[in-house]
Structures are given as structure tokens and as C-alpha cells.
């Protein structure tokens with residue numbers, strides 16, 4: 001079984017360009033998701049020609065200029081820290097195109113990929129176009145920024161959302177899964193979590209488990225870690241005193257988020 005948790009690192013991949021996370025189909029066993037976290041310093045240039053992947057480049061922090069062909073999205077990005085809890089800007093580029101990212105300051109960009117061969121318009125997903133949802137009651141409250149949900153016309157397969165879970169709350173809870181290609185009852189979407197903590201020394205617990213417990217891993221997840229969810233339920237618990245953030249990438253054969261709650265815990269939803 002592939003290790004589901006990936007620690008952050010810093011590897012210089014070009015002058016003033018650093019890779020901090022890399023999940024590929026080859027190194028993860030996933031079929032539908034890849035991701036790359038990069039940190040750009042001034043004068044750093046990140047360039048990539050997409051083969052059989054579409055990408056959503058999320059400007060996690062700082063400002064960056066993203067170009068593709070005649071498209072130039074200058075100095076996009078809205079925040080210096082994800083815990084400003086405001087939406088940010090992203091750029092979508094479909095397969096076969098060449099994208100370039102530069103910055104005049106410092107920027108951290110999460111590149112979210114899914115396999116695709118469809119030529120779709122390159123476009124800015126402006127922060128103002130993120131829909132914001134406040135979900136849950138009691139200690140199950142969280143805020144969701146939908147960058148590209150399953151109804152988005154922008155992407156072929158990619159779903160990208162970011163979730164803010166405040167101190168002492170749970171999210172991705174009650175536990176749910178989407179690991180069966182069985183619409184209309186359930187969709188098959190692989191998922192990844194890119195986590196950040198505030199304060200940075202914090203941790204969350206995340207469990208990834210299946211009904212038959214053939215997969216059942218509970219992890220202490222720290223700032224900058226990535227968790228891979230190939231299948232199964234995947235709840236997150238944030239300890240008292242800390243706020244949690246994660247960015248989810250989801251993708252599968254059909255861009256539809258139809259999940260199935262763990263029947264043992266679905267009663268949580270019926271509380272008044």
C-alpha cells in the first residue's frame with residue numbers, strides 16, 4: 001500500500017523555483033490526480049508544457065503572473081497567508097498547452113492536475129467567482145471555497161475546493177466516500193488533501209478507511225503535508241487552539257461529486 005501521507009520538502013528545480021510537493025500517477029498509484037506545490041522567488045520562472053493533463057494553478061499565497069499563449073494574467077493572487085480566509089485567484093489551462101508562471105515578490109502555487117485530452121479555453125478563475133459555503137452545525141462547522149466544483153464548466157475532469165476548519169471542529173465529516181463508479185448513487189473520485197495549520201506547529205488527525213477496514217489509516221497530519229485518498233472515508237479532526245486548512249483536488253471518470261455517508265455516523269446530520 002502506498003504511504004498516504006507525504007511530507008513537504010524544498011527542492012530547487014530552477015533558479016528561484018522550488019518544488020515542495022509532487023504527487024504523480026507513477027509515485028502515488030492514483031489514476032486521475034497529480035499535484036505539484038511550488039514556491040517562486042522574484043526572477044523565478046516556472047514553465048510547463050502539459051501533455052495529457054489539464055491544470056488548475058491556484059495562487060495559494062503571494063502574487064504571480066500566469067501566461068499561456070496570448071493570455072496574460074498579471075499579478076494575480078489575493079492573500080499573503082491562506083488563513084486570511086478569503087478566496088484567491090486561479091488559472092485553468094487545458095492539455096497540450098504551455099503555461100509560464102513568474103512573480104515579482106514570492107508566491108506559492110499549487111498545481112492541480114487531472115488527465116484530459118480536451119482543448120478547453122484558458123481562463124482566470126477570479127477569487128470573486130469562487131462560491132463560498134458555510135457547512136455544518138455544532139463542532140462540524142467549516143467554510144468551503146469552491147474554486148471549481150463539479151458543476152463548473154471550466155474544466156474537463158478537475159474539481160478543486162479549499163476548506164477552512166476552525167479550532168475544535170471536524171470536517172469531511174460525517175465520514176463520506178466516493179469510491180464507486182455507480183451513478184446516480186455514488187461517483188468514483190480520487191482525492192488529495194494539501195494541509196496547512198495555524199499556528200504552523202499544529203496538527204490534525206485524518207483517518208482514511210474502508211467499510212471492510214482493509215484500508216484503515218489514522219494519521220497525524222502537519223503543516224504542508226499532503227494526504228492521498230485513493231478510496232474510502234476520509235474525515236478530518238482539528239484540535240482545540242488550531243485552525244486547519246486544506247485544498248482538495250478531486251477527479252475521476254465522471255466530474256460528479258456524489259458521495260455516500262458512512263451509515264454508522266450519518267445520524268450526525270439529523271441533529272437539531
Ligand SMILES: O=C(O)C[C@@H](O)[C@H](O)C(=O)CO
Nearest residue numbers: 135142161163171172173248
Ligand atoms: O464539507 C467538507 O467538510 C469538505 C469535504 O466535503 C471535502 O471537500 C471532501 O471530503 C470532498 O469529498
